[in-house]
Amino acid sequence: MKVGVVADDLTGANATGVRLTKQGFTSATVVFNDNIPEMDELNAVCIDTDSRYASDQIVTNRVKNATEKFRAWGADVICKRIDSTVRGKIGLEIDTVLDGVGENSVAVVVASFPDSGRVCSGGYLLVNGVPVQETDVAKDPVIPITQSYVPAILREQSKHNVAHVGLDVVLKDVNSIKATLEQHISNGVRVIIVDAVTDEDIEEIAEAMALIQDVPLIPTDPGPLTAAYARAYSHQQVERGKVIVTVGSVTSLSGHQLRYLMDKTNSNPVYVSAERLATMQDSWEEEVDRAVKEALERIKEDDVLIITTHKENSKLIDFKAIATKENTSQDALAKRITDGLGKITRLVMEQTNYPIQGCFTSGGDVTASLCALCMASGIKLEDEVLPLAAYGTLIGGHFPGLPIVTKGGMVGDKKSIFASVKYLKTKRSAAQ
Secondary structure: OOEEEEEOOHHHHHHHHHHHHHOOOOEEEEEOOOOOOOOOOOOEEEEEOOOOOOOHHHHHHHHHHHHHHHHHHOOOEEEEEOOOOOOOOHHHHHHHHHHHHOOOOEEEEOOOEHHHOEEEEOOEEEEOOEEHHHOHHHHOOOOOOOOOEHHHHHHHHOOOOEEEEOHHHHOOOHHHHHHHHHHHHHOOOOEEEEOEOOHHHHHHHHHHHHOOOOOOEEEEEOOHHHHHHHHHHHHHHOOOOEEEEEEOOOOHHHHHHHHHHHHHHOOOOEEOOHHHHOOOOOHHHHHHHHHHHHHHHHOOOOOEEEEEOOOOOOOOOOHHHHHHHHOOOHHHHHHHHHHHHHHHHHHHHHHOOOOEEEEEEEOHHHHHHHHHHOOOOEEEEEEEEEOOEEEEEEEOOOOOOOEEEEEOOOOOOOOHHHHHHHHHHHHHHOOO
16 A cells, blocks of 8 residues: 655655654655656655645646646545644645545545644644634744634635534544544535544544545645555555454553443454353363363454453452362363453364454453463564553464464553554554
């Protein structure tokens, strides 16, 4: 997959390129009068048109030329990078890209850059809570900013119909955003401004955009939407692989993390009975077989398959009583649980017809059991997903090279497992 970004200045081009690099792309920035480098590994290019304060004719010529270069290069997605304080002739630049991409193309404008304090609410761009027209950029000597309402700015600068999608839609869900975008597109709107106040909002918008595959969409933003859409779009283009999440931790934090993951991915966990695994009796094999059968059915519906012994309001296991009854140790019973989860995960990977993009495991014991049962000699470590959460690939065994993210049960916030799953999907799709 190739991504092309038309940027009106060099620092903006670099900033967007770096965000694409973090999504797994190999990025580069070139200036408007140079050609795209002939590098096989290059799959994201930002062209600096240096056009923010240029005349209308120069803006049109340079943006048109950049768009043509991207089309000749074979870019799957062409994006328009705009200033985070909407300086410059953004309407004219958007129009020129739309003309170059095709008459049915549509620009989706998200002026927000939450990490830099820029958010758009009610159509108004705020910088650290202040309307952009009340900030220092309003005093721009060349093109001063006289208003903060982004739809009005673009209606004044663009020749196309402009629509606005508010936070009331964005905060619902991906399907609501998609339906609203499609309604505007069917009404002939070519420029759609969408509110966003968090990175999560932007990711939801990007996911909705990626579901619209019959219309060329042009993400138009200071960088976050471009990166999120490139990732989401690439997911749609590759074979739908699955991610398996195996969690044995019984901490309340793990429960919050699983609930957040379920809500964000619409997944229904395969609950494994810890009590039936905490034994040396036949119920261990019976529970493993039952869970594997359920998981093989569940994976047909869910892109993220969750296998866990963590169930809300479940009672704690009396390991001491069971150990005494079965004449074994409490540690041995605990290991039976993690080995059960490891075996279920291995059997699902062996028996499913779906490609597995990677695994996530929570807890060192679960990770160790999975490696042992998969006959892996270890994990080749490659990156840190978040503090105390590592990304790597299995060494040897039944699944050599399988991507895996491992995390401690008491690590991170409620979003940590979801972030790890997204990381796995990103690593596997950006290179396609």
